[in-house]
Amino acid sequence: MPKDVVISEDGASISGTAEPGSAITITTSDGTPLGSGKVDGEGHFTLPLVPAQTNGEQVTVTATDGANNVSPPATAQAPDITAPDKPIISQVLDDVESFTGPLANGQTTNDSRPTLSGTAEAGARVEVFDNGVSLDSPRYSPTAVGRLRRCKI
Known part of the structure; x- marks a missing residue:
């Protein structure tokens, strides 16, 4: 063997x-x-x-x-040396009054911690930026589809 x-x-x-x-x-x-x-x-x-x-x-x-x-x-x-595809944000959800629900691209929110949903390579580090500034510490995607709640906008 x-x-x-x-x-x-x-x-x-x-x-x-x-x-x-x-x-x-x-x-x-x-x-x-x-x-x-x-x-x-x-x-x-x-x-x-x-x-x-x-x-x-x-x-x-x-x-x-x-x-x-x-x-x-x-x-x-084998080693995993191929860069993952970029993550995709499929939905931003505002749950703070006066407006609640999914946000459209470019829409503003008063929710300082909206829920982001999307896809990324399983196990990949996902970091969210607003105009080049990191919104939170990096998160790891345990599955290929997930939600990230702790972003501060």
């Missing part, structure tokens, strides 16, 4: 150890081939990943010895 399997910081190669001379096969979680090669005489391998894995993907690595015995799979997690 391959051990110490690690994907490089740029996602372009994978390395690890396995039985010397065995053949290494690398696939995506859905079985798409990413690369293959041989383990050197000291039991080490470093192989290219094509295409590079840069979005936190999980890859599977197996070793096949000279007798065609296939090892149990080992897995490695």
Whole structure:
């Protein structure tokens, strides 16, 4: 079984150890081939990943010895170095009288803490700005869709 399997910081190669001379096969979680090669005489391998894995993907690595015995799979997690899409604010909700309800783009509010709803990459840091000034400390989106209540306008 391959051990110490690690994907490089740029996602372009994978390395690890396995039985010397065995053949290494690398696939995506859905079985798409990413690369293959041989383990050197000291039991080490470093192989290219094509295409590079840069979005936190999980890859599977197996070793096949000279007798065609296939090892149990080992897995490695690719780095997530691709910038997320920008967050999208889909609604701003005012719940302070005299006007309550959703606000239109450009509309003003007397609510110092309106509720913002929208989408962002799950786990991404979301920070809201008003004319270049941060309105609150950064928040993290636990899911791809969420609400942010603590903004001070």
